[in-house]
Amino acid sequence: xxxxxxxxxxxAHEAALQKALQVAVGMAKAHSAELCYVGVASATPGGVAxxxxxxxxxxxxxxxxxxxxxxxxxxxxxxxxxxxSTDLNKALEQAIADLKADLVVMATHVPNISDYIWAxxxxxxxxxxxxxxxxxxx
Amino acid sequence: MTDQTPEPSDGIPSPDGASxxxxxxxxxxxxxxEGSVGPFGFDIHNPVFAISGMAIVAFxxxxxxxxxxxxxxxxxxxxxxxxxxxxxxxxxANIFVIFCLFLIVTPFGNVRLGxxxxxxxxxxxxxxxxxxxxxxxxxxxxYGVSEPLSHFGTSMGGISEEGGVRTDWAPLGGAAGxxxxxxxxxxxxxxFHWGLHPWAIYAVVALALALFSYxxxxxxxxxxxxxxxxxxxxxxxxxxxxxxxxxFATLFGLATSLGFGATQANAGLNELFGIAVNSTTEVIxxxxxxxxxxxxxxxxxxxxxKILSEINMGLAFVLLIFVLLVGPTVFLLSLFxxxxxxxLQYLPALSNPVGREDVNFSQGWTSFYWAWWISWSPFxxxxxxxxxxxxxxxxxxxxVLLIPSMVCVLWMSVFxxxxxFQVINDGYTAAQEADLPVKLFKMLDVMPLAGITSxxxxxxxxxxxxxxxxxGSLVIDTITAGGKVDAPxxxxxxxxxxxxxxxIVLLLSAxxxxxxxxxxxxxxxxxxVVLLVMCYAILRGLISERKNT
Numbered sequence: 001x002x003x004x005x006x007x008x009x010x011x012a013h014e015a016a017l018q019k020a021l022q023v024a025v026g027m028a029k030a031h032s033a034e035l036c037y038v039g040v041a042s043a044t045p046g047g048v049a050x051x052x053x054x055x056x057x058x059x060x061x062x063x064x065x066x067x068x069x070x071x072x073x074x075x076x077x078x079x080x081x082x083x084x085s086t087d088l089n090k091a092l093e094q095a096i097a098d099l100k101a102d103l104v105v106m107a108t109h110v111p112n113i114s115d116y117i118w119a120x121x122x123x124x125x126x127x128x129x130x131x132x133x134x135x136x137x138x
Numbered sequence: 139m140t141d142q143t144p145e146p147s148d149g150i151p152s153p154d155g156a157s158x159x160x161x162x163x164x165x166x167x168x169x170x171x172e173g174s175v176g177p178f179g180f181d182i183h184n185p186v187f188a189i190s191g192m193a194i195v196a197f198x199x200x201x202x203x204x205x206x207x208x209x210x211x212x213x214x215x216x217x218x219x220x221x222x223x224x225x226x227x228x229x230x231a232n233i234f235v236i237f238c239l240f241l242i243v244t245p246f247g248n249v250r251l252g253x254x255x256x257x258x259x260x261x262x263x264x265x266x267x268x269x270x271x272x273x274x275x276x277x278x279x280x281y282g283v284s285e286p287l288s289h290f291g292t293s294m295g296g297i298s299e300e301g302g303v304r305t306d307w308a309p310l311g312g313a314a315g316x317x318x319x320x321x322x323x324x325x326x327x328x329x330f331h332w333g334l335h336p337w338a339i340y341a342v343v344a345l346a347l348a349l350f351s352y353x354x355x356x357x358x359x360x361x362x363x364x365x366x367x368x369x370x371x372x373x374x375x376x377x378x379x380x381x382x383x384x385x386f387a388t389l390f391g392l393a394t395s396l397g398f399g400a401t402q403a404n405a406g407l408n409e410l411f412g413i414a415v416n417s418t419t420e421v422i423x424x425x426x427x428x429x430x431x432x433x434x435x436x437x438x439x440x441x442x443x444k445i446l447s448e449i450n451m452g453l454a455f456v457l458l459i460f461v462l463l464v465g466p467t468v469f470l471l472s473l474f475x476x477x478x479x480x481x482l483q484y485l486p487a488l489s490n491p492v493g494r495e496d497v498n499f500s501q502g503w504t505s506f507y508w509a510w511w512i513s514w515s516p517f518x519x520x521x522x523x524x525x526x527x528x529x530x531x532x533x534x535x536x537x538v539l540l541i542p543s544m545v546c547v548l549w550m551s552v553f554x555x556x557x558x559f560q561v562i563n564d565g566y567t568a569a570q571e572a573d574l575p576v577k578l579f580k581m582l583d584v585m586p587l588a589g590i591t592s593x594x595x596x597x598x599x600x601x602x603x604x605x606x607x608x609x610g611s612l613v614i615d616t617i618t619a620g621g622k623v624d625a626p627x628x629x630x631x632x633x634x635x636x637x638x639x640x641x642i643v644l645l646l647s648a649x650x651x652x653x654x655x656x657x658x659x660x661x662x663x664x665x666x667v668v669l670l671v672m673c674y675a676i677l678r679g680l681i682s683e684r685k686n687t
Binding site: 042082083114 | 630
């Protein structure tokens, strides 16, 4: 049913992603789909990487390890934005369209009062993407 | 970008194309504390966030609790700094200009920020609009008419002495009774304060931060420029102090100008629409400016700050062209060239740091301005660095130093020139006699479409405050997050609101704004040392780039 599954990942918070990563692997296996891990960062040195190249390499290695550990086909897609905190939603929307993904599996927090002001990234993607979106609560 | 096999790499790969990354064990964000307050997440540097926040609150309390003592302490500090160290400010600023010009003409100019293959993040127009709106926009609105008129007036008045000390405020030797020469000297002195020197100050800070961040892989905070001097010790208390001082100067600099800006905008609104001048109106103005800035920072660099900067630069350009065409066009165009020549002619004498006879001018104007620009430089410099990735050093200096200086020459010639023309040829002295905030509006008053142009003027003033406030909040947020630009959004919203709140509290206290502004300008002194060290660091950084790439 699904051919390409996009999984947005925040390499700085890998631990919080575990549930979503497992769901993504399960979906990929069930549908023989390809996984693509998407990361959004800034060209400014950050906690995960000090250069854009280093970020791309880390994301690629992450995809490789997922592929090797779980026996799924996986690739990576790094996006550099000027202001990741605010550009994330648009960058993800764009990536989902560019990669022609038909499913997005995404970790998201349990909604709380702040969602009235700032909708979570998962909620935004679900509201705006043409692909199916599976939000995995942490 | 996708599906590529990475080349094997042991160390940290260079950014786009060759560059020389500094090998340090420090991980960006390793000193950060992550968590949440209620539903709002945070990711802040320990201890820079807490100490700078508490120090700001402590200073506000001190100023409110002991207004007279604080007032006298800060004004003493301010006057000893600007008067006692005038030679230091003037000398250092000259060094910055010479240093920048040196970088343009030497092969160091070829080094590209972000690595040899890096592409510019922003188009020329977007980039220029942002750096200009953050750095100077608001000052041009208030001083474009006022400063040329002041220097013209004092130059015409000539010099006066008492006990061998000059008591007049004329620049250099003045030009008693000589209208043409007083105008040239007035324009030269104004351009001196808004031209090469202030932009060189900004350029040094911005270049140091951009170089150490994009080419050397260090976090985007002020302390990174000190890595060549202190090595890894810069991640300890030395660095904390530098960053805290930068946050402190930036927040108080923004809050006090926001407070003064509100009183000035109120005066303008009173002039135009008869709106009452009182603290209620001013609090509403600060709240409105803060609210717009809040929306802007939450929309981010591209979605908020850049758009507002571009809109405002467009509006300012329209106003400039309008005054140029409707005003005495031929006179203004010839004044532009004449002012430029006068600036170059008087530059050596105006920038001379020692043995000055025009003490009131050189200490009360120049030294004050230099301290002022330098105390703003961590904020403006860091913001310029943030948006300058992908430019070569030569391109960077040309666009941060030479082009803004030329724009200032044009702006000052058109606005100051029109006002001086009104005084000399029409005998219209309302602008000359008016208070600072309404000078611009008095000048526009006798030109066609005064209602519309004055409204444009008010909008420009308010939006320039917004563009300073939003970019300032981004800068403070980045420094207090240890150089991370992807901290949770509520954090930048916090700084934006905090800045508005500090401005309101100071505005409502008697003399609070004045005394804290004196203190902020005094931080120009330690920052001058910081900037001199930065010149050395830039040189070291560029040498290693040239050697290793």
